[in-house]
Amino acid sequence: MLDLTYENPKPKVISGAKYDWELVIGMEIHAQVASNAKLFSGASTQVGAEPNSNVAFVDAAMPGMLPVINDFCVEQAVRSGLGLKAKINLTSAFDRKNYFYPDLPQGYQISQLYHPIVGEGEVLVELAPQSDGTRIARLVRVERIHLEQDAGKSIHDMDPTMSFVDFNRTGVALMEIVSRPDIRSAEEATAYVTKLRQILRYLGTCDGNMQNGNLRADVNVSVCRAGQYEKFAATMDFSHLGTRCEIKNMNSLRFMTQAIDYEARRQIAILEDGGSVHQETRLYDPDKGETRSMRSKEEAHDYRYFPCPDLLPLEIDQAWVDDIAATMPELPDAKKSRFMADFGLTDYDANVLTADLDSAAYFETVAQGRDGKITANWVINDLFGRLNKQGLTFHQSPMSQTQLGGIIDLIGSGEISGKMAKDxxxxxxxNGGDPATVAAENGMKQVTDTGAIEAAVDEIIAANPDQVEKARANPKLAGWFVGQAIKATGGKAAPAMVQALVAQKLGLWRL
Structure with a gap:
């Protein structure tokens, strides 16, 4: 295993009209638990079902219906906590968060404010390396992960005179992953979400689909004068820093970057004009490229939290947690480190290949017994390029691991050239097929017969005495003879063999 060390990034400084400012960002990630059933009912979590078709009586808040905890959702939360190196709380409890909204039929949300199932953890967020190759990473501390119910979906665009509500999503299990205010730029914020989504996908606890809202973020943004954060961060006393505003329900990394940048500039302009930033919840309007006020930011007491009377405290055994830990998969950082050590990959190649679990598995299968760097080049440049161009996933790839491995083997044995391999x-x-068979059927075999290649080289040298003299005076020009000889053999002569023969015939030590 390689020892990968990182340096902390310097905070991004934003120059205002009067002062220099820094960003302070904390995030609340809502990750939908990968489960076939909801948190407190057996209703399906299927996406795309007919509106209000996946709703149990308890989801619809029918009188007398009591919630029953889904053990698998608890297991998924514990697995996620272990993946973030977090403390697992053996005793946790559910609370009622009271507020009224049409898509919340109970009039409250069952959540975990006071006693969450997962405590403090961390996420190492690697950023783009510096020009000198130094690795830069921010260690973002996770404060907690708690389980809660999702709400339904309000639909306003079907009829201008009324709104509709789809309760299919009501009661679906969410993991709310709350970070400390450790993130210092919009770039770090999107990198944090990307890394967290990657980890959850590796664990199989959330599919990370942001387009469907299965993973979305509430971004708390504030600004402070340059240097103030470090002054108070050591004591975790952030009360002296700027007032934060929450940008709600961000499910696009690109829009997240735009929203944070706009919100920072907005707050700086207010403060430099002598005003005060009001704590509030805001929404981002991508059409206008700006955030707008949604409502004043509520505090915990505004929701009248109290222990849920329908659910006993959740108690789990350490032995059960240990069993889950024993089945944990290899996580992205460990896999990246191993790929670099076992296959000789660069930091960049290893990052690209381990970004997705499917791509990592595909590469590792092909690379077994083969040159890791050559395999990585084919997977990243040729396979990724073709998949992206045609909008296909790995599961839809026409090129199997066995087939790509066969092509690489033909190159390694010298039977085909790099150009032939592309064809x-x-x-x-x-069309599919076995690489060796397809290559033979299409005449894709390098000429390795020394006699045939030597005859072609001799003929070209004899016909070009002036070029011979130039090449002997400037060995770099000998490449012309190599190209002519390969051309004379229909592009099938092995380049290395041609180069050696040309150098020998011209009396050159090397080309």
């Missing part, structure tokens, strides 16, 4: 890749992508 062979295209043929197999379109």
């Amino acid at each position: 062979l890749f295209d043929l197999i992508w379109t």
